[in-house]
Amino acid sequence: MSALPVEMKAMVLTGVKEINLQTVPIPRPGPEDVLCRVKAVAICGTDPHIIEGAHQGRWPKAYPFIPGHEWAGEVVAAGEKAARFGWKAGDRVAGTSHAGCGFCRMCTTGRYNMCENYGREDLGHRQYGHYTNGAYAEYVVHSMKSVHKIPDSISFNEGALVDTTSIALHSIKRGHVQPGDTVAIFGPGPMGLLAVQCAYAVGAGRVLLVGAGERLAKGAQYHAELVDYKDRDPVQAVLEATGGRGVDVTVDCACTVETMVQSVQVTRKGGTVVFTGVPLQPVQLPMQKIVLEEMDIFGVRANRGTCEESIPLIANGKIDVKSLITHEFPLEEFPRAYEVFTKRIDGALKVILHP
Numbered sequence: 471m472s473a474l475p476v477e478m479k480a481m482v483l484t485g486v487k488e489i490n491l492q493t494v495p496i497p498r499p500g501p502e503d504v505l506c507r508v509k510a511v512a513i514c515g516t517d518p519h520i521i522e523g524a525h526q527g528r529w530p531k532a533y534p535f536i537p538g539h540e541w542a543g544e545v546v547a548a549g550e551k552a553a554r555f556g557w558k559a560g561d562r563v564a565g566t567s568h569a570g571c572g573f574c575r576m577c578t579t580g581r582y583n584m585c586e587n588y589g590r591e592d593l594g595h596r597q598y599g600h601y602t603n604g605a606y607a608e609y610v611v612h613s614m615k616s617v618h619k620i621p622d623s624i625s626f627n628e629g630a631l632v633d634t635t636s637i638a639l640h641s642i643k644r645g646h647v648q649p650g651d652t653v654a655i656f657g658p659g660p661m662g663l664l665a666v667q668c669a670y671a672v673g674a675g676r677v678l679l680v681g682a683g684e685r686l687a688k689g690a691q692y693h694a695e696l697v698d699y700k701d702r703d704p705v706q707a708v709l710e711a712t713g714g715r716g717v718d719v720t721v722d723c724a725c726t727v728e729t730m731v732q733s734v735q736v737t738r739k740g741g742t743v744v745f746t747g748v749p750l751q752p753v754q755l756p757m758q759k760i761v762l763e764e765m766d767i768f769g770v771r772a773n774r775g776t777c778e779e780s781i782p783l784i785a786n787g788k789i790d791v792k793s794l795i796t797h798e799f800p801l802e803e804f805p806r807a808y809e810v811f812t813k814r815i816d817g818a819l820k821v822i823l824h825p
């Protein structure tokens with residue numbers, strides 16, 4: 471590791487909305503970590519919340535802090551134990567945010583996204599780009615649990631969207647989408663557009679996408695049936711499109727007060743509703759329908775284990791992430807990239823930074 475440079479450029483958050491390009495020391499990998507050269511990092515919808523202080527004290531716990539958790543790059547050095555697991559310089563990888571402690575009940579049952587030792591760095595827990603330094607930088611250190619090898623056929627830009635794809639896939643799997651099912655997706659942002667593709671990838675027969683504007687129109691590219699809530703009541707529209715029965719599974723990627731209720735209303739008796747997003751306000755769900763129609767309601771927190779499943783689906787073209795990338799900027803132009811992403815300038819969906 472002696473040949474590595476010692477300093478790197480990174481976007482460092484030093485307070486609420488204070489984010490600047492700085493030269494900082496390159497982090498060094500612990501025994502179970504890999505040090506990676508970041509080639510592409512996508513701005514996630516969560517990042518503006520972190521930058522603007524919505525989760526201050528939790529994400530991040532303290533300043534200075536480097537955000538960024540949707541990235542791909544190349545391993546440049548492996549810690550001692552990681553090397554024994556076969557990690558080596560030159561491995562092409564996609565990163566994900568969670569690293570569980572590995573020992574608690576949640577981790578040992580595969581649900582490391584809900585590790586009981588969340589936030590306990592002394593016990594090995596990490597959440598990169600949330601409270602552990604992330605990838606808005608030339609280099610990043612990750613646990614070997616939080617990187618996934620990508621084949622040469624997946625570009626670094628595409629690799630940066632493995633994490634997002636894995637959450638969409640986890641949502642579809644939480645909903646137990648079966649071959650031939652009719653699925654409704656609320657919210658045609660990047661997550662919703664990926665959920666459309668993941669639903670088809672696991673065998674859905676029809677996918678209805680609910681939203682508005684050019685983001686909704688984009689859904690046609692992925693063969694979704696479009697429901698524009700500005701044209702008409704989306705609940706009526708979905709019920710009509712399903713002969714009054716409702717869809718088998720609904721995945722709500724918007725999770726507003728309105729869409730969470732509508733998601734239950736458009737789902738059939740005995741159907742399943744998945745919420746992929748944290749509502750910003752309390753929401754009153756139609757509990758009589760949920761109880762009397764024996765509906766299954768699932769929450770989604772990031773992903774678990776679905777990066778490895780997403781990679782082959784991206785590689786074989788079943789899931790097209792490339793078409794979601796609308797803008798690319800060098801890391802130095804972060805302020806402009808951030809503006810384009812948050813204000814959705816020129817139809818911005820996924821915005822990629824190149825450190």
Ligand SMILES: [Zn+2]
Nearest residue numbers: 514515516540
């Ligand atoms: Zn993300």
Ligand SMILES: [Zn+2]
Nearest residue numbers: 571574577585
């Ligand atoms: Zn754990």
